[in-house]
Structures are given as C-alpha cells and as structure tokens.
Amino acid sequence: MEVDTPTSTARRDRLLDDSSLSHLDDLVSVCADLRATLAAAIAARKANPPNIPFQSTPHLSAALAPLFRVRALYRTTLAHTRELRREAQERKGEVDAKVLELRNVEYERANLRREIALCEEMETVYQTIELVDMEAFMNAAPPPMTAETDPHKITLNRLEFEKSERMRLTKAQAELEQKKQKLTEEILRKQQELDKLDETLENYLKGSADLAATLDVKVDPEGVSEAVRNLPKPLYVLYRHLKGYQQSLGPNALFNVDLRPSVPPPRPKPSKDSKESFDEELLSLYSRHATEVVMAIRDSSASALANFAYLPRLGFVVVSSRAPPIDKNLKFKDVLTCLWPGDDGTESPVPSTDFLLVNNRPFTFSPEDAGGYAYSWAQHLCGIDFVAPVRQRDTVVAPWIEGEGGRKRPYISRVVEIVRLRLKGLQALHLHLSILSRNTIPDVNFPGKVPTTSKLISWRERELVDSDKAHQFNATVQARSTQISFRVLITAEYPLVSPVFEFDLLKDASAMDVDGDADANSAFKRTPPDDSEEASEPATENAQGEATQRSPEDPVVTALRAVEAGVNRPAVELGLPVGDSRLLPVQLNRTLQLLDTHLGS
Structure with a gap:
C-alpha cells in the first residue's frame, strides 16, 4: 500500500490548485482572439468589391499566431489531463488498499469474536464435576x-x-x-x-x-415350653423378645403375649355357575406354620391384638390385627399400617420372591390371600435381617425414631408406643369429629392460643375411593366478609402425620385439575360429587353470597398461600409433642388465627 509523501501531496495540491489550470484561461483568451481575427477577415471579405480579388494573406498571418497558441495550450491540457488521471488512479489504488485492509480487520475481528464465543461455550469436565459449594470452600x-x-x-x-x-x-x-x-x-x-x-x-x-x-421339678409351669420349642426361628425370636418385654414391665402392664393355633384365612367359595377356581399352587405358598404369636396392646380405654404368622415357603412373617371399632365412620383398615413411612405391608419384604414363578407367571404378594400384611418392622422384630431398613420420618423427630447413635431400627418398645399413640389419637379424633359435625371447633388448650374473629360455618365429610387409607373433609370458614372453603385430608398415620389442609381458592388460581390432590394425598382418588351444588360450590363468596373469581396475583390468594404454609406443619413445629391427639383442633385454630392475621393486613 502506497504511503503519502510530501512530494506526492505537493503534486496533488498543485494539480488541484486553481493556478495549475491557468492554461484553460489562456485558451479562452486565445480562442476569443482567434474569433475576433476570423470575424475581421469575414467582415473584410464582405466589404471587398466583387471586381477586385480579396487579399486573405494578412488575415491568415494574423490567425496563425493564435492557432499555434491553441495548439500549444491543447498539448498542455492533454498533459495536465494525463497527470490528473494518473493521480486519480493512484488515489483509487490507495482507497482500494484501505478498503481491503478494513475488510481484513473486520474479518479478523469476527473470527476472534467467534473463537471467544466458542471458548465461552466450551464444556469441560470441570464444569460438571461436583465441587464443594463456595461457602463451604x-x-x-x-x-x-x-x-x-x-x-x-x-x-x-x-x-x-x-x-x-x-x-x-x-x-x-x-x-x-x-x-x-x-x-x-x-x-x-x-x-x-x-x-x-x-x-x-x-x-x-x-x-x-x-x-x-x-x-x-416343674420346668414348664405355663405348659407352653414345648410349643415354644417347636416354633420356627423367626417366631421364636419374636416370642422371646415379647416375653422378655412383658416381664420387664411387670405383672400389671397393659401388654400380653401368647401362643395360639394358626387359623388360615377364609377362602371364598365360588358359586356353581362361576368358572373361577383357586390356584392351589399359589395358595400353597401362603401355607402357615401351625402356631402363631399373639401380642395384645391395651390402653386406658382401647386395645389392639396383633397376630404374627410365619409363611415357611415365602420365608417371612405376616401380621393381622384386630381393634374394636372406635368410630363406624372411620374406616382405617388397620391400626398397624404405616407405623413407619410407606410401610403398608402390601409388598413382599423378601427379595427372593421377585424370582418366583407360579404357573409361568411372576408371583405377586397378596395380603388378602396371606391373611395378613408383611410389615418390614415385623420382619426386623423376628430377626429377619436381610429386609431393607424401614424408612424414617423426615418430619417427625423423636426419641422413638432417632437416637444419639443415628437412625435406629424398630424395637418392641417403639412399636408398642406408636400403636398406643395411634389408639389414643383415633379415640380423640372420634370425639373431635363428632364436635366438628356440629360446625364447632373442639376447645383445646395449646401454646399460642388466641381468640379469633373467623368462624367455622361448615364441616362435612367427602367420600374417598380409598377410604380405608384416608378421610377427606370439606370445610368453610367465615373470614370477615368472605367465605373461604378448604379441604382437610386425614391419613391412617394420624396423629403421627399432620392432616393436609388445601384451600380451594389456591387450586382455582393455579388452574389445577378439579380433582387434583395435594402432594400428600395424591395417592387417594376422590369420587365425583353426588350433586351439582357441591360441584359448583365457589371457593370464595362475598357478603352478598356472590361467587368471586381471583387471579394468582390477588392479595387474598397470596395470603391463603401463607396460611396454607403455616398450617401444614408437623406437630413439633406447632408446639405439640409428637403424636399429640390435639393435632387436628390445633391446626384448625391456627388456620383461623392465620386468616385473621393475613386477611386483616
């Protein structure tokens, strides 16, 4: 690329200067003189008499000098034009070089930016490796x-x-x-x-x-030593543990253990017209040992019997329980279900049964055919150690769940304590539900209790498909000038697990499914409403009883979210001991308190 020098700059300035174009002015003046000379010759010709020859020599002599001058100026003009063209070509080359250099720079800049972007987007193993968080570091x-x-x-x-x-x-x-x-x-x-x-x-x-x-000497005063000696190892271990626990409590303890002949579950007889037949090979897997262990747990006003039977062919123990009906409306199938989270006894606890084939079909454990539930805690009590440990409750922390040494396995004392807590909780729940049926919240004392202006105006049960696992109730509260509806789901784990409160208005605001349940009750399917009134019941009503529609950003929706979060808490966060029978009334009172606080603000 050519670089400007003082000489080239001076030459360009000289060529473009007005003084360098003086030959054009001279050409104009010479042309004017030549026109004047020609005009004088034409005039002389016209004035010359016709009979006298015209003498053109003087006029031609006078025109030769301007013609020579025009020719010289023409040469000067051609030379100047060539110089200007050459200079213009040089400047064009310089401009082209600059444009090319600019394009090279832009291309290099784009290439560098592309490389930078590739470097920024490049994924390395150091970006996916799990590092200690910044605060811990x-x-x-x-x-x-x-x-x-x-x-x-x-x-x-x-x-x-x-x-x-x-x-x-x-x-x-x-x-x-x-x-x-x-x-x-x-x-x-x-x-x-x-x-x-x-x-x-x-x-x-x-x-x-x-x-x-x-x-x-009578070695066997109770007459059961021979029967105990003939027990299979799991039932023997269980019996000795239960007997030792009974002896440690003393003669007046509300706990007893005994042996009795095992009674197989009844088999329904198919009708004569039915073509169904029972699979003898399948039923033989559920054959029981001749003797079962019976554990009786009594409370001040209730009791429960647990029968432990051993299935030799399957290699685990099933438990059936009997408890007097506390409330005919409470249809919880078993007071022993879900003593530990998720341990409902409906699946085989022994991994080897997954490989059993019955008539070329995979074996599936059935509590109805077995006549009992295969709870994991029961297997641990019987010394069957290859069963996976029972899952602990993340929301319930108490001495009977955890200890100083970490998570503990279920022991007899803990099982008895949980069963008694459940019996006591069910008795209290029966009393509380009878009071709530009159649209009145039971009056109980608890930490932080204050008078409320919100009132319960409606409480009724809604039938669930799986009513043996949970009960759902629809409630309506009058909070200031608004009626707010919500649902309460009480599972079979009550009072160890808090009931779930769910406001209808939050479901409407979040555009959830009409029958969609909260996370805690998603396993329970509700039956459709029996009448159109319940199906079309508004979530909120104003003072005139007119339904109101609210958006997710509505302050009332935000307040109800805060109320729902403040109510759905474990007992320890509500100021109650684990398994306290006052749990439901305390949650209802706390709901009214939070509604007064949030809706008032």
Whole structure:
C-alpha cells in the first residue's frame, strides 16, 4: 500500500490548485482572439468589391499566431489531463488498499469474536464435576486459597481443594472399610460362638429333663415350653423378645403375649355357575406354620391384638390385627399400617420372591390371600435381617425414631408406643369429629392460643375411593366478609402425620385439575360429587353470597398461600409433642388465627 509523501501531496495540491489550470484561461483568451481575427477577415471579405480579388494573406498571418497558441495550450491540457488521471488512479489504488485492509480487520475481528464465543461455550469436565459449594470452600479451605479474587484462580483453587478432600475422604473410607471388615469377622466369630452356645444349652436342657423328673421339678409351669420349642426361628425370636418385654414391665402392664393355633384365612367359595377356581399352587405358598404369636396392646380405654404368622415357603412373617371399632365412620383398615413411612405391608419384604414363578407367571404378594400384611418392622422384630431398613420420618423427630447413635431400627418398645399413640389419637379424633359435625371447633388448650374473629360455618365429610387409607373433609370458614372453603385430608398415620389442609381458592388460581390432590394425598382418588351444588360450590363468596373469581396475583390468594404454609406443619413445629391427639383442633385454630392475621393486613 502506497504511503503519502510530501512530494506526492505537493503534486496533488498543485494539480488541484486553481493556478495549475491557468492554461484553460489562456485558451479562452486565445480562442476569443482567434474569433475576433476570423470575424475581421469575414467582415473584410464582405466589404471587398466583387471586381477586385480579396487579399486573405494578412488575415491568415494574423490567425496563425493564435492557432499555434491553441495548439500549444491543447498539448498542455492533454498533459495536465494525463497527470490528473494518473493521480486519480493512484488515489483509487490507495482507497482500494484501505478498503481491503478494513475488510481484513473486520474479518479478523469476527473470527476472534467467534473463537471467544466458542471458548465461552466450551464444556469441560470441570464444569460438571461436583465441587464443594463456595461457602463451604471459603470456610474450610486454607487462607492462601481463599485470598484470590480472580475467578479463574478461584476455580483452580476449588479444584485443588476438591482433589485434596476427595483423597482424604478416600483414605478415610478405606480405613472404615478395613474397620468394617474386622467388625464383620468379629460378628461372625461371635455368631458362631452363640450358635454353639445354643446347642450347648439345648443339650443341657435335654440332659436335665431326667433329673427334673426324678426331683419332681416343674420346668414348664405355663405348659407352653414345648410349643415354644417347636416354633420356627423367626417366631421364636419374636416370642422371646415379647416375653422378655412383658416381664420387664411387670405383672400389671397393659401388654400380653401368647401362643395360639394358626387359623388360615377364609377362602371364598365360588358359586356353581362361576368358572373361577383357586390356584392351589399359589395358595400353597401362603401355607402357615401351625402356631402363631399373639401380642395384645391395651390402653386406658382401647386395645389392639396383633397376630404374627410365619409363611415357611415365602420365608417371612405376616401380621393381622384386630381393634374394636372406635368410630363406624372411620374406616382405617388397620391400626398397624404405616407405623413407619410407606410401610403398608402390601409388598413382599423378601427379595427372593421377585424370582418366583407360579404357573409361568411372576408371583405377586397378596395380603388378602396371606391373611395378613408383611410389615418390614415385623420382619426386623423376628430377626429377619436381610429386609431393607424401614424408612424414617423426615418430619417427625423423636426419641422413638432417632437416637444419639443415628437412625435406629424398630424395637418392641417403639412399636408398642406408636400403636398406643395411634389408639389414643383415633379415640380423640372420634370425639373431635363428632364436635366438628356440629360446625364447632373442639376447645383445646395449646401454646399460642388466641381468640379469633373467623368462624367455622361448615364441616362435612367427602367420600374417598380409598377410604380405608384416608378421610377427606370439606370445610368453610367465615373470614370477615368472605367465605373461604378448604379441604382437610386425614391419613391412617394420624396423629403421627399432620392432616393436609388445601384451600380451594389456591387450586382455582393455579388452574389445577378439579380433582387434583395435594402432594400428600395424591395417592387417594376422590369420587365425583353426588350433586351439582357441591360441584359448583365457589371457593370464595362475598357478603352478598356472590361467587368471586381471583387471579394468582390477588392479595387474598397470596395470603391463603401463607396460611396454607403455616398450617401444614408437623406437630413439633406447632408446639405439640409428637403424636399429640390435639393435632387436628390445633391446626384448625391456627388456620383461623392465620386468616385473621393475613386477611386483616
């Protein structure tokens, strides 16, 4: 590319200067003189008499000088034009070079931007690796690592810290694995010693039988020793545990354990016209041991019986319970269901049954055919250790759920305590529901109780398809000039699990399904409304009884969300002990308090 120099600049200025075009002015003046000369010659010709020859030589001599001058100026003009064209070509080349350079720069800039974007969008393993969060890194990492301010260096330091932590944890895991291996070997060794001890004790008992007969000593005063001795191992373990627990409580304890002949569940007989027949091979899997263990748990005004039967072919224990009906409207199928979360006993607790085939079909456990439920906690009580541990309650923290050593397995004392809590809760629930049927909230004392202006004006039960698992009630509250409707779902785990309150207005505002349940009651399907009045019942009504439509951004909807969040809490967050029988009335009173607070503001 040509660069401007003082010489080229001066030449361009000279060519473009007005003084450099003086030859054009000269050409104009010469042309004017030539026209004047020609005009004078024409005039002389016209004035010349016809009979006298015209003398043109003087006029031609006078015109030659201007013609020569025009020719010289023409050459000068051509030279100047060529110079201007050459200069213009040079300037065009410079401009083209500049344009090309500009396009090169723009292309290079676009290429750099594209490379930068690719670098920013590039995914590396360091972006997906799970690192310690920033707050934990700043608290746990050494000061030299946390003093950096450059994001790149901070990321490098976090990776280095993550590496050191993983190496430390890997080393600790290896040490714990070694410790676990040693403990496992020690447990196996002691287990073998215990097995030998059982055999030794059995020999001692057999050897002492003749001596007891000779000395007339009654070794079996209750007459059940032979029956206990014939029990299968799971029921034997359970019986000894229950018997020891009964003896530890004393003679006046509201707890008893006994043995009785096992009674198989009744089989319905098909009618003569029916072509159905029972699969004998399938039913043989549910054959029971001849003896079952009966546990009786009594409370001040209620009791429950639990029958433990062993299924030898399946290798686990099923439990059936009997409790006097507290309320004919409460249709909970079993007071033992879901003592621990999700443990409803409807699935086989033994993994090996997944591989059973009956008539070339996979085996599926049926509590009705087995005559009982295969609860996981029952398997643990019977010493069946390969069953997965029962799941703990995340929202219920109490000594009978957790201890200082972490999560604990279910023991007899905890099972008895939970059953008594449930019996007491069901009795209280029966009383509370009878009061609520009169559109009155039961008067109970609890921390933080204050008078409310909102009142309960309607309470009625709505039938559910799975009424043996949960009961749902529709309630309406008069809060100032508005009637607010909500649903209350009470599961079979009451009072260990709080009832779920769900406001109708929030469902309408969020455009949910008409029959959609909350997360806590999504397993229960409701039957359609029996009448059009219930189906068209508005979520809120004004003082004139007219239905109102509200958007999700409405302040009332926002207030009801806060009320719903404040009510749907576990008992410990409501200021009550775990399993307290006042749970439902306290939640209802808290609903009225929160409605007064939020709707008033």
